[in-house]
């Protein structure tokens with residue numbers, strides 16, 4: 017009897033298991049990396065890595081929301097480019113101005129996300145098609161306002177975001193905040209509904225969930241986070257680029273999936289995505305360390321993706337967690 | 342030794358002993374009834390037999406030879422055909438594609454569509470099926486026909502053993518007759534038929550032998566004549582029950598909760614009625630005469646012309662959310678696809694329709710949630726290890742209980758029930774009936790559709806019989822008999 021109660025206490029949900037898998041992988045990579053390069057565990061090194069990965073991480077969390085509700089967002093790259101270009105060109109050099117501009121840019125990203133979600137749910141079009149198209153439009157607009165790499169964001173803006181409090185960087189604080197936020201909002205009705213819609217839209221609808229609203233909100237969140245990612249990128253590079261951010265879309269999916277989020281929807285979570293972002297970086301670092309050519313990194317990422325997806329589906333199968341229509 | 346034997350089969354899922362040293366045997370030509378309460382392990386036994394699950398211990402022998410059954414395909418080759426409790430058709434394929442999907446020698450995709458259809462038609466002719474078009478897509482078929490296709494799929498090839506796991510639960514009465522005819526023929530040809538059902542009349546009318554399961558083991562094997570229905574029930578549940586139906590409560594009040602006038606759309610051809618507080622209003626008729634359409638309209642899932650008044654106020658139900666807000670809830674026809682989110686936990690499913698009530702500020706309160714879930718699990722005696730397990734792992738009847746628990750927790754004023762006792766054992770049925778009466782005594786009302794006429798007669802204050810999209814007759818008082826329901830269902834007049 018007691019043993020059974022104990023089991024009850026540590027019961028891990030299927031979503032939890034997927035997250036645990038991604039963290040086990042992260043630890044594995046850390047160990048390997050530690051053996052070849054002990055300084056990886058230094059605080060300053062972690063700060064640098066976090067600075068480098070935060071843009072992708074923010075984008076990935078947005079993607080996770082969309083994937084959880086059963087969609088996909090291919091316009092993330094476009095939003096990052098637009099946000100990056102606008103911020104690099106128009107960021108004013110006063111503190112209230114910076115705050116206002118940032119809010120405006122995030123609102124713009126959120127609006128684009130809403131637009132995606134509205135078209136998708138109102139006209140019942142595939143998310144893939146809509147966001148793919150919107151992405152091109154956004155890239156076009158970015159090129160219009162910033163034809164070549166450049167722009168000059170105020171140095172106060174750059175140094176504020178790349179500031180270090182002692183050993184702790186702003187980016188690390190942001191990651192911790194993301195974790196806390198996720199844990200909190202995981203307990204809201206909205207996020208519960210996101211999972212339901214991702215698992216079984218029809219049942220969700222028949223239980224009074226406003227499915228279109230939920231989907232629209234996930235796209236809006238994704239757009240908003242992508243705009244944030246663009247803002248971060250502006251500080252990180254201290255300049256703007258109208259098209260470089262486009263390369264973020266695919267990795268945003270990669271880290272979500274490595275982090276245990278199912279592309280079919282309804283399974284996974286944002287904590288795993290964070291692990292995914294670090295894993296991706298460790299893979300790249302490890303290969304660079306071994307002096308491998310850069311295409312190996314891509315190959316390796318692919319192999320890795322397959323492995324994690326495989327492990328996750330084995331977990332699902334063992335739990336009998338097959339999906340329905 | 343019997344021709345077919347399953348010996349000392351054990352199967353554990355985590356902490357749950359689904360089967361514990363279960364024995365089962367049958368001879369050529371037997372029609373063996375398999376009974377047991379929800380979660381007794383019937384479906385697990387079947388899954389072990391057909392290679393879907395691997396037993397932890399035990400062996401299976403057919404004509405003295407050990408069966409390996411490493412995969413479902415191998416089990417089929419060894420002569421086992423199963424109609425599973427939960428449908429397994431591919432909804433985006435046509436009927437004929439579905440029928441021959443499991444074919445052995447040649448992969449079906451190499452066949453031309455025409456050939457497949459021809460084969461399907463020949464099969465239909467052989468088994469006397471006239472009401473299904475084999476070129477139709479499965480997603481367009483109502484549940485009753487899907488069930489029929491599923492049965493035909495099993496019959497399409499040679500076998501020694503045929504298992505029907507609650508295959509009649511979604512069939513119309515006419516189709517049940519058709520199936521019984523067929524089973525009798527197959528048994529004469531020397532096949533072994535294993536028939537699982539919670540409807541005891543069916544067991545009584547078709548089976549010669551019965552095996553009763555309780556808590557994962559067989560507790561009785563007997564000839565049918567040796568046991569009467571009450572004894573069967575006592576053996577199944579391990580206790581006696583006091584009658585199959587509660588006394589009628591007569592809690593109907595004058596206040597009208599729902600007033601419906603002349604609802605019309607594609608399938609409804611003018612439905613009008615009034616539902617009073619405290620009333621259980623029955624809806625009878627063959628399934629597919631517009632009942633599910635009516636429920637969906639009342640639940641805001643589909644539109645229709647006409648007038649709907651809730652508590653005296655006319656309203657337009659534009660979405661299920663607005664219906665729920667006005668106190669209408671639906672227990673849908675297909676629990677797997679419409680009622681439940683299968684990969685999610687029992688807990689999350691039970692609170693699915695009442696998240697507003699377990700809120701604390703903007704968050705869901707874990708405490709309130711687990712309290713309400715615990716209450717419902719106890720009330721309905723849902724057999725689950727913990728509330729955290731995924732709903733798919735529950736037995737069919739227990740999944741149905743989760744659907745009911747979910748809607749009762751939402752405390753709607755008007756509950757639309759579509760055949761809620763499907764796949765539920767007699768003991769639980771009795772509990773469900775009590776809960777229905779309790780619900781009505783609080784001044785709420787139930788619209789109760791059932792394919793089981795006995796249930797309607799015993800539970801309802803009055804009954805409308807639906808025929809071709811409208812209410813054909815209103816049976817009250819003495820005219821409320823099973824015979825009348827059936828007569829009106831097929832288009833005759835009541836007596």
Ligand SMILES: Nc1ncnc2c1ncn2[C@@H]1O[C@H](COP(=O)(O)OP(=O)(O)OP(=O)(O)O)[C@@H](O)[C@H]1O
Pocket residue numbers: 335336354355357358359377378379380381382383384385386426724725733734735736737738739764
């Ligand atoms: N994949 C699984 N994982 C965990 N538990 C399971 C799984 N499959 C079945 N069980 C458990 O095994 C027990 C027996 O289930 P089974 O489906 O065999 O019951 P049943 O007799 O068919 O009931 P019903 O009449 O409701 O269909 C149940 O308690 C169920 O929860």
Ligand SMILES: [Mg+2]
Pocket residue numbers: 383384385426506736737738
């Ligand atoms: Mg079963």
